Amino acid sequence: MKRLLVATHNFHKVKEIELFLSDIPIQIISLVDLDINLKVEETAESFKSNALKKAKEYQRLSGEITLAEDSGLEVFSLGGQPGVISARYGGEELNDSERVNFLLKEMENIDGWNRAARFVSVVVLINNNGELMNVSQGYLNGFISHQKIGSNGFGYDPIFWLPEKSTTTAKLSLIEKNKISHRGKALKAIKPTLKSLYRIV
Ligand code: IMP
Secondary structure: OOEEEEOOOOHHHHHHHHHHOOOOOOEEEEOOOOOOOOOOOOOOOOHHHHHHHHHHHHHHHHOOOEEEEEEEEEEHHHOOEEHHHOOOOOOOOOOHHHHHHHHHHHOOOOOHHHHEEEEEEEEEEEOOOOOEEEEEEEEEEEEEOOOOOOOOOOOOHHHEEEOOOOEEHHHOOHHHHHHHOHHHHHHHHHHHHHHHHOOOO
């Protein structure tokens, strides 16, 4: 079966991407499957540059058709923070739950509309000759809640409030989240390129 490397060490991202692409007859493999432990430094100043960096480096190491993704949370009243450092916001040593607590504390004096935020995802696809095939992005708008709600998902999901659903993304199933999420939108845009790369009609 044809293979696609989903170049992330984040188990939750692999699961979301695998489910989203499950209608395409390709085998999804991860960095763990290939025993690639190298962590590409995400030091660039944009999601796109970081995603390109990861895609190029992991494609070079693996020789596989490679899909990489960089994502994060932007809180408008914090000038777009945590942004590209979302995974490290508040300190590398924090776990997801502690990182969420850190953001809640940073925002304790911020109310109402000023709690507006968005998730951003940039997806990059590189073929097995190392050539860039496509770049796409997706957004999900919402608000930062005042407390954690729900236990699905990862990262900031427990505090990402969706007014139209009256709950957070941590209350959604994988299928529901993929339908509306930043990652789902970026993946949807890249699907035609993926299909043509594998000559799937
Ligand atoms: P990276 O793309 O591996 O640099 O990490 C992105 C970080 O952004 C994650 O570690 C999360 O903290 C956050 N993030 C990105 N997408 C989501 C999501 O769908 N839900 C919750 N947090 C997310």
